[in-house]
Amino acid sequence: MLAGVSVVVLCATALLGAVRSAPADVPAPAAAESPFLPATTAVGAVTGAPWDRPSDPTERAAAAGLRMLGTEGTALHLHAHLTITIDGQDEVVPAEIGIDNPSGSVSPLHTHDTTGIIHVESPVQADFTLGQFFTEWNVALDDTSIGAYPSSAGETFSVFVNQQPYSGNPAAIVFTNKMDIDIVVSPAGTAASPSQPFDWPEQY
Structure with missing residues (x-):
């Protein structure tokens, strides 16, 4: 009889140990959040127009969902060209959109000069949009207007990408290398x- 009791006790102990050692349900770690x-x-x-460079580049970058960097990123490096024509x-x-000179910081989306070349220099692979750039610039842009234009009856608003008509919201355009973007108010x-x-300089 004692032998039978011992077997029962051993089985119960083993079962309890198995229950205690069973791993609890642990939620999977969340995917790393993109910094942009x-x-x-x-x-x-x-x-x-004209639309000047904002005086608060860091705040404008944050409004665009971008964070400032201590140095230009190298994981993604491309350039696009923007032309804006208002009534001919x-x-x-402007130069230095997305650049905060006092702090020595730079957004991954920025300009260096007034050529219309937009630089995308990011430490991570990510999509960057025309909407982000215009938010950094503090100029409104949607599928019917740029800033305060069209401002009079009969004016038309058009967008072209690589010389082809673009329909839809231009703010959603994702930059690709050597992309030509034209915004035209006629x-x-x-x-x-x-x-x-655009006639790209050799260094690009």
Whole structure:
């Protein structure tokens, strides 16, 4: 009889040990969050041209879902060109959008000069959009307007990518290398057309 009791006790002990050693359900770790959030809208001022470089580049980068870097990233390095034409006049894309000189920091999405070349230099692979750039610039952009334009009856708003008409919200355009982007506001009675393909300097 004692032998039978011993067997029962041993079985119960083994079962209890198995229950205690069974791993608890542990939730899988969350995927690492990208430090850059690709905005498909542009949040900016509804004002007329010219549009100057913002005085608060770090705050504008944050509004675009971007964080400032101590140095330009190298994991993703590409360039795009932006031309803006309002009633037949080319508007200047300012130098140093996305660059905070006092702090020595730079956004992964920025300009160095007034050529219209947009630099994408990121420490991670990610999508960067025209909407993010316009948010950094603090200029409103959507599928019907840029800043305060069209501002009069009959004006038309058009977007071209690589000289081809683009339909949809231009803020959602994802930059690719040597992409040509034209935003054109045309006077009443005129047809919109893109600029000639940008002549890229050799260093690009």
